[in-house]
Amino acid sequence: xxxxxxxACHELLLRLAGRLPDxxxxxxxxxxxxxxxxxxxxxxxxxxxxxRAAITDDERELLETAVGSTHPLVDAVHxxxxxxxxxxxxxxxxxxxxxxxxxVLAVVRGHPGCVELRQSWxxxxxxxxxxxxxxxxxxxxxxxxxxxxxxxxTPCVEVLPAHGERSSYHQAAIIGSRPLWRSATALVGA
Amino acid sequence: xxxxxxxxxxxxLLALAGRVDDDLLRWARELVALGEDARxxxxxxxxxxxxxxxxxxxxxSALVTAAHTARTDLGPAAAxxxxxxxxxxxxxxxxxxxxxxxxxxxxxxxxxxLTGCTxxxxxxxxxxxxxxxxxxxxxxxxxxxxxxRRADVLTYQLAAALERxxxPASVEVLPADGPIPAxxxxxLEVAVELRDxxxxxxxxxxxxxxxxxxxxxxxxxxxxxxxxxxxxRRAPEPHPLAAPSPTPRLAEETDRAGDLEHRVVExxxxxxxxxxxxxxxxxxxxxxxxxxxxxxxxxxxxxxxxxxxxxxxxxxxxxxxxxxxAPRERYADDRDERDEPAEEADDARRDVPEEARAEPAVDxxxxxxxxxxPHPLAAPRPVPVDDGRRPARPTPLRARNERPRPTVTxxxxxxxxPIPLVKRxxxxxxxxxxxxxxxxxxxxxxxxxxxxxxxPQDERPEPVRDAPERRETPALESLADxxxxxxxxxxxxxxxxxxxxxxxPLGRADDGRADDGRADDGQADDGQADNGQADNGQAExxxxxxxxxxxxxxxxxxxxxxxxxxxxWLSGTWAMAPSALDEPAGGREEERAEDxxxxxxxxxxxxxxxxxxxxxxxxxxDEAEEPAAPDxxxxxxxxxxxxxxxxSDADRQLLARLQAELLEGxxxxxxxxxxxxxxxxxxxxxVPPDDYSA
Numbered sequence: 001x002x003x004x005x006x007x008a009c010h011e012l013l014l015r016l017a018g019r020l021p022d023x024x025x026x027x028x029x030x031x032x033x034x035x036x037x038x039x040x041x042x043x044x045x046x047x048x049x050x051x052r053a054a055i056t057d058d059e060r061e062l063l064e065t066a067v068g069s070t071h072p073l074v075d076a077v078h079x080x081x082x083x084x085x086x087x088x089x090x091x092x093x094x095x096x097x098x099x100x101x102x103x104v105l106a107v108v109r110g111h112p113g114c115v116e117l118r119q120s121w122x123x124x125x126x127x128x129x130x131x132x133x134x135x136x137x138x139x140x141x142x143x144x145x146x147x148x149x150x151x152x153x154t155p156c157v158e159v160l161p162a163h164g165e166r167s168s169y170h171q172a173a174i175i176g177s178r179p180l181w182r183s184a185t186a187l188v189g190a
Numbered sequence: 191x192x193x194x195x196x197x198x199x200x201x202x203l204l205a206l207a208g209r210v211d212d213d214l215l216r217w218a219r220e221l222v223a224l225g226e227d228a229r230x231x232x233x234x235x236x237x238x239x240x241x242x243x244x245x246x247x248x249x250x251s252a253l254v255t256a257a258h259t260a261r262t263d264l265g266p267a268a269a270x271x272x273x274x275x276x277x278x279x280x281x282x283x284x285x286x287x288x289x290x291x292x293x294x295x296x297x298x299x300x301x302x303x304l305t306g307c308t309x310x311x312x313x314x315x316x317x318x319x320x321x322x323x324x325x326x327x328x329x330x331x332x333x334x335x336x337x338x339r340r341a342d343v344l345t346y347q348l349a350a351a352l353e354r355x356x357x358p359a360s361v362e363v364l365p366a367d368g369p370i371p372a373x374x375x376x377x378l379e380v381a382v383e384l385r386d387x388x389x390x391x392x393x394x395x396x397x398x399x400x401x402x403x404x405x406x407x408x409x410x411x412x413x414x415x416x417x418x419x420x421x422x423r424r425a426p427e428p429h430p431l432a433a434p435s436p437t438p439r440l441a442e443e444t445d446r447a448g449d450l451e452h453r454v455v456e457x458x459x460x461x462x463x464x465x466x467x468x469x470x471x472x473x474x475x476x477x478x479x480x481x482x483x484x485x486x487x488x489x490x491x492x493x494x495x496x497x498x499x500x501x502x503x504x505x506x507x508x509x510x511x512x513x514x515x516a517p518r519e520r521y522a523d524d525r526d527e528r529d530e531p532a533e534e535a536d537d538a539r540r541d542v543p544e545e546a547r548a549e550p551a552v553d554x555x556x557x558x559x560x561x562x563x564p565h566p567l568a569a570p571r572p573v574p575v576d577d578g579r580r581p582a583r584p585t586p587l588r589a590r591n592e593r594p595r596p597t598v599t600x601x602x603x604x605x606x607x608p609i610p611l612v613k614r615x616x617x618x619x620x621x622x623x624x625x626x627x628x629x630x631x632x633x634x635x636x637x638x639x640x641x642x643x644x645x646p647q648d649e650r651p652e653p654v655r656d657a658p659e660r661r662e663t664p665a666l667e668s669l670a671d672x673x674x675x676x677x678x679x680x681x682x683x684x685x686x687x688x689x690x691x692x693x694x695p696l697g698r699a700d701d702g703r704a705d706d707g708r709a710d711d712g713q714a715d716d717g718q719a720d721n722g723q724a725d726n727g728q729a730e731x732x733x734x735x736x737x738x739x740x741x742x743x744x745x746x747x748x749x750x751x752x753x754x755x756x757x758x759w760l761s762g763t764w765a766m767a768p769s770a771l772d773e774p775a776g777g778r779e780e781e782r783a784e785d786x787x788x789x790x791x792x793x794x795x796x797x798x799x800x801x802x803x804x805x806x807x808x809x810x811x812d813e814a815e816e817p818a819a820p821d822x823x824x825x826x827x828x829x830x831x832x833x834x835x836x837x838s839d840a841d842r843q844l845l846a847r848l849q850a851e852l853l854e855g856x857x858x859x860x861x862x863x864x865x866x867x868x869x870x871x872x873x874x875x876x877v878p879p880d881d882y883s884a
Binding site: 031 | 217233236240241242263264269321323
C-alpha cells in the first residue's frame with residue numbers, strides 16, 4: 001500500500017508541476033521521499049485549495065489514493081475537465097555541464113530504471129528531467145537535495161515514467177531540453 | 191525567547207533554528223511576519239514530521255502546542271518521534287571572511303530598523319534540515335536591546351533585504367537580555383559584530399537631525415553635545431567603514447572584535463591553546479576542535495573569543511543572570527549547564543559592547559531618554575519649515591485682508607463693510623480670482639466689492655476678461671487689479687476702457703479716475719438723464735469711494751445705501767442692475783441711493799466698476815483709452831453732459847435705452863446687458879464685459 005500510495009502521490013505531484021509554486025512542490029516531493037505520505041495527505045488538499053488548483057477526475061483519483069477519500073478537504077478541491085495548458089517556456093541552454101549537473105548525473109546513473117537525463121531551463125530555473133526510474137519519488141528527493149546542495153533553492157526535478165501520457169508542462173520541458181545522459185542498456189534495448 | 195513554550199511563533203522558530211532547512215525557516219518567518227502563523231506552523235510541522243526529526247522535549251511540546259493551535263491535521267504529538275534532551279547544539283559556526291558579501295549587505299541595511307540592535311554575522315559549517323543548502327551558511331544574529339520593535343518583523347525585513355541584495359542569509363533576532371538557545375549561543379561565540387546600533391536609538395534621533403539640520407542645526411548641536419550621542423552612534427560609522435570591511439568595525443567596537451578582526455584580517459583563524467582550553471567548557475567548541483581542522487579553527491576562534499570575553503561576561507553575566515535565570519529556568523533545565531557558559535558569554539558579549547558604548551541596560555534605557563533629543567531635533571525642523579511655509583501661505587491671506595482693508599475704506603462709504611465683506615470675500619474673491627488667473631488681483635477686487643462696488647466691478651471685469659463664464663468673479667478681479675495691482679492688469683484696463691466708454695457704467699466708475707470710466711459715465715449719464723441723476727449721485731459717492739479719500743467722506747450716507755446695495759449684491763441682481771443704473775444714473779446718484787434701495791444697489795455695482803476704472807484708469811486705462819480722457823472733467827454730474835457729447839450716435843442710442851431701462855428699474859439694466867450682449871443674470875454681467883472687449 002505504501003508503495004502504491006507513494007506512487008500515487010508522486011504521480012499527482014508530477015501532474016501538479018507548473019501548477020503549484022516550485023518552493024512548495026519541491027518541498028512536498030521531499031516530504032514524500034522521506035516517507036511523509038501522511039504529511040502530504042494533511043497538507044496537499046489544503047495547498048490545492050490555497051492555490052486554487054483545479055484537478056481532473058484522474059487527478060482526483062490520485063488524490064484520493066494518496067490522501068484518502070475521507071479527507072474533509074478532498075471534495076472541496078476545484079474540479080477541472082482538462083488540466084490547464086502550461087504557459088511555461090523552456091530552453092535547452094548552452095549545453096554546458098556544471099558541477100550540479102554532474103552530481104545529478106552521478107546519482108541518476110546509479111539509480112535503477114533510469115533511461116535518460118535531460119536538462120532544461122525555465123528562465124533562470126534549472127529543470128532536471130529524468131525519464132524512467134524505479135521508486136521515482138525517492139530519486140526525485142535525492143536529486144532535489146543534490147540540487148539544493150549546489151545552491152538551487154527550489155529544485156525542479158521531474159522524474160517521469162518511461163512511458164505514458166505526459167502533461168503539457170513536461171512535454172514542453174522535454175522539447176526545450178538538452179540530453180545529458182542516456183542509458184546504454186536502454187539504447188540497446190531500443 | 192529561548193523557551194519555545196513561551197508562546198510566540200517567533201520563539202518557536204528560534205528554537206527550531208538549525209533543525210529545519212534555512213529556506214523553510216526563512217519562509218516560515220516571512221509567514222509569521224505577515225500574520226500567517228498557522229501556515230508557518232503547518233509547514234514547519236510537516237517538514238519535521240516527514241523528516242522524523244528528534245526534538246528536545248521543550249521544543250517538541252512547543253511544536254505540538256503550536257500545531258494544535260494552528261489546527262493542522264498533522265498530529266505531531268503522535269507522528270514525531272519521542273523527544274530526546276540535547277546538550278548544546280551540534281552545529282558549528284565560524285567567523286565570516288573579511289569580504290563576506292552578507293556583511294556588506296547588512297551594512298547597507300538602513301539603520302532605522304536596526305535601532306537599538308547589535309548585528310553579528312557568523313557562518314554555519316554544518317547542514318540544517320533534510321535538504322540543506324550550500325555551506326557555510328551565513329547566519330545573521332541580531333541582538334535587540336530595544337524591546338519596542340517586533341522581532342519577527344525585523345527578522346523578515348532584514349532577511350528580505352539580504353535576499354534582495356543577492357546575499358540570502360538566515361536572520362535570527364534575539365533579545366539582548368534574555369536566554370539564548372544553544373544554536374544561537376554557538377553562533378554568537380564566533381560571530382563578528384557588523385554594526386552596533388544600540389546607540390541607534392540615538393541614531394534614530396541623529397538621523398532625523400541631519401534632515402532638520404538645514405533649518406535647526408543649532409538645536410541639534412545643543413542636543414548632540416550634551417548627550418554626545420552622535421559620536422557614539424556607530425550605525426553611521428559602520429556604513430562608511432562598511433565599504434572597506436565589516437571586521438574592522440567589529441574590532442573597534444568590542445574587545446572581541448579586536449581579536450576577531452585580527453583573525454579575520456589574517457584570513458585564517460589562529461588558535462591560542464590557553465584560549466581553547468578556557469573554551470573547553472563549551473562542548474560545542476570541543477566538538478568542533480575534534481571534528482576537523484576547519485571546525486577546529488572555528489572552535490578555536492569561538493573559544494578564544496569566549497575565553498577573552500569570559501571575564502567580562504562573568505562580571506556582566508551576574509547582573510543579567512538574575513534576569514536570565516527566571517526565563518532560563520525551563521530552558522536551562524532542558525539544557526545542560528554547558529549552555530550557561532554560552533549564555534554568559536552572550537551576556538558578556540552584550541556587556542562588552544555595552545561597556546564600550548555604555549552599559550547594556552543603560553543602552554536599553556537610553557533609547558527612551560534619547561528620543562527627546564530626536565524629538566527636539568525633529569521639532570525644530572518642522573518648526574522652521576512650517577514657519578517659513580506658514581508665513582508664505584498666510585501672506586497671501588494677509589494680502590487679501592490687507593487689500594480688503596484699503597478697499598474697505600471705499601466700502602465704508604458705499605455700503606456697510608461687514609455685509610459686503612462676507613458676500614464678497616466668500617463667493618466673489620474666491621471663484622473669480624481663481625478663474626481669472628490672477629488670484630491676487632481678484633483679492634483686491636474683493637476689497638472693492640466689500641465697498642459695495644463689487645457688483646459693478648464684476649460686470650466690468652467680466653466682460654473684459656472671461657466675462658461669460660466667470661461673470662462676477664472676473665469683474666471683481668479686474669476691479670481689484672486696477673486698484674491693488676494696476677501693474678498686473680494694465681493691459682486689461684485699456685481693453686476695458688474701449689468697452690467702458692460704450693458701457694456707460696464702466697465709464698462712470700472711471701469717471702473721476704480713468705478716461706474710460708469717464709466715457710462710460712458720460713454714456714450712462716446721457717442715456718439716463720432722469721434715472722441717471724440718482725444713479726449719478728450714487729455713482730459719485732461710489733466714485734469717491736473708489737478714489738479713496740472721497741469715499742471716506744461719503745461713507746456714512748453711502749453706507750446706508752450700501753446696506754441695501756449689499757443685500758442686492760448678495761442676491762446677484764445688483765451686479766446686473768447696477769451696471770445699467772450706473773451708466774444712466776451717472777448724474778442723480780445721491781437721489782436714487784437715498785430714495786430707492788433697489789436703485790442704490792444698482793449704483794453700488796457701478797462703483798466697483800469705478801474702482802476698476804478709477805484705479806485702472808488712473809494707472810492703466812487712462813492711457814489706453816483716449817475718449818475717457820475728455821471725460822475726466824465730467825466728474826459725476828458734469829460728466830454726464832460731457833460724456834453725452836463724446837458719445838457716438840450708437841452710444842447715445844444705448845444711453846437712451848439705458849435711460850428707458852432705468853425708468854423700468856432693474857429690467858433696464860438687463861436691457862443694457864443684452865445690448866452689450868450680456869445675459870440677463872447679474873452673474874452673467876461678466877459676459878457683457880466680454881462683449882465690450884469683443
